[in-house]
Amino acid sequence: MELQAILHKVQWKDLKKLSTLEMLIENNISVPWLIASLFCAWKGWYLAALPFSAFYFLTALRQVHNGFHNSLGTNKFLTWLTLYLNSISMMASIHAVKFNHIRHHKYCLSEEDYEGKSASMSWYGAILYGPVHMFLIHKITLKHANKNYVRNVWLEMISIAVVTTVIIWLKIPFLIYHIIVMVIGELLMAFFAVWTVHHDTHEQPELARTQRGGIKNWLTFSMFYHLEHHLFPAVPTIKLPELAKRLDECIPELEKKTTF
Structure with missing residues (x-):
């Protein structure tokens, strides 16, 4: 079935609107997991902290992903703030991720889709590609994005560097744990966020x-x-x-x- 036929057959526009409760959920869904993760790590319970950290990363990704598509139900500044704060807590420039994600929708699985490169790889190839994926996401944004994107990416990367330096300098174990786990999460993005949902779909991207x-x-x-x-x-x-x-x-x- 043609894509346009699908779009016209399904009623969906009413689903764009969020109730107050739904808006609160979408904008705060990651907070309990972050608190639980940091609390366990603060107590030295690192194994117990791991599942909470994983759920934090997943829910934070859900939160910023909605922000990419202006689906958080908040104004422009609050949506920007969500992306900025999650950049610091997730250890990557979320505006860089946003730029490539919007391109991913426009050029899905084509040569211009840098986010989707790992979809054509094997599962283990996508995992090994993770570091290259994260490097390219930032590089492509700085090279091709407009001034607003570039400014936000630099702001986020500098903020991450400053926060990370302070945490390591002060030797705060539970926050060092958080940094390490988030970096690992980012390095697995090419597998979890791209390969799992796009492999073997190139005929109809x-x-x-x-x-x-x-x-x-x-x-x-x-x-x-x-x-x-x-x-x-x-x-x-x-x-x-x-x-x-x-x-x-x-x-x-x-x-x-x-x-x-």
Whole structure:
């Protein structure tokens, strides 16, 4: 089925609007996990901190991803602030990630899609490619983005460097732990955020992989409804389960490749 036929058949525009509760959830979903992670690390319980750190990284990614598409329900400054603060806590310039993610939607899996390069690799190749992926994300933004993007990327990278230097200089163990875990998370982005949802979809790049099943989507905070996201990127993550239901009802014959 042609993409335009899908877009016209599914009712989705009402899903763009967030209630006050939904807006609060989308803008604060990562906070409890960050607090739990830092508390456990502060107490020296590093193994206990790891799952909380992983859930923080995942929910922070969900939060900034909604920010990329102006789907947090907040004004321009608060959305910018979300991206800036999460840059410092996630150890990467989120505006650099945003620039490449918007290009990813425009040039999905083509030569111009630098975010999507790992989709054509093997799973282990995507993991090994992780450091190159993160380097290119920043390099491409500084080379091709407009002045606002470049200014934000430099601000975020300098802020990260300053915060990291202070933490290491003061020798704060639980924050050093956080930095290490976040860097590892960033180095795995090419696998988790790209390969898992786009491998073997090059024939129809707009039809990304997706995930069905309540438990799996609950554990991944609805981040693997990627087919739905690519078809309707303006829909906030919290509304993707409803969008998936509508898609299944309207176009049951649509091929849905599973994420995992």
